[in-house]
Amino acid sequence: MKIYFHLNLTGFSNCYIVANEKTKEALIIDPGIITESIIDQLESNSYKLVAVLVTHNHGSHVHGLKTLTKIYTPKIYGADWEIAGKETNVITGNGKIRLAGMTVQYITLPGHTADSMVYKIGNVFFTGDSISAGRIGSTNSSYSSHILRLNLNEKILSQQENTVIMPGHGPPTTVGAERRFNKDVNYKDLEPSQFAFSSHD
Template sequence: MKVYFHLNIGGFSNCYIVVNEKTSEAIIIDPGKITEEIISRIEDNHLKLVAVLITHNHGSHAGGLHTLRKIYSPKILAADWEVAGEETTVISGDGTLRLAKMIVKYMSVPGHTSDSVVYQIGNILFTGDILSAGEIGSTNSSYSEYILKSNIEKKIFSQQDNVILMPGHGPPTTLGAVKAFTADFKKMIQSPQNDRVRN
């Protein structure tokens, strides 16, 4: 497996092309903007684009789908039907898929958005906006923050420290580094009831 990184300057968001080198099949994760560089990567390497994975339905992560669908016919997977309407394969909860002859695990991690999904391929987690180097995703309420932190602790922090995180924004990191240096997880998670008492 090989992973290519592309930065969407407009939204400073990350797009990833994951390639199965044995079959020359590829998956794109979060195509915020489809650039000439991305198309060249696919065409010059004679890759077959079989799927697009969306971590959440924000323009800086899914905005390039319109362009991509004019050129290719990949399977589009997301937790929000509105990502591509009838062309969206809606996923929910946690599960496992086989795409590009690779095992792709997915986990629902709501909090930043209700449709936030983390994908795992091999030793790499593609976390979208729920977790990056040094911080968790933004939320619009103390309850959403509690749900997000709880899901991160249960589904993400339970994995090995050497797991690599490829976030929606910012540089890649490891799970061990995130555990050690993310201020939001220096304290124990407080319940929403405790937050309300203090407020």
């Protein structure tokens, strides 16, 4: 698996290309803007774009979809039907899908928005705006903030310390770093059984 990072200067959000070198297939996570460098990355490596994953329906993470779908025909996944209307493959809850020859785990993580979703591929979490280096996502109420913290503790920070976090904004980080230094989270070292959630293939 190769991960290519692209910065959307309009919304200062991160867009990722995740490529399978064996199958020469790729997916894009959070296409806030589609630039020539993104297209060149796909074309120069002869990658077939098979899917787009959206962490949540905010403009700086989805504005590039219209441009992208004029050039390619990827399947679009997210928790909000309004991302791409009838073209959206709506996913809810926790589960797994097979895309570009890779297993993609999707985990619902409400708090920042009701439709917030995180994706785990291999040892890497793509977390959108739910968590970034030293911060958690903004919320519109104290209750939403509480729910977000609970979800982060249960579903993200319970993972192995070396699990990489690729956020929607800012630099990459790790689960271990966020446990230690992210004061917004107040991570508690609870028993692993308390973090269990179901998934399906």
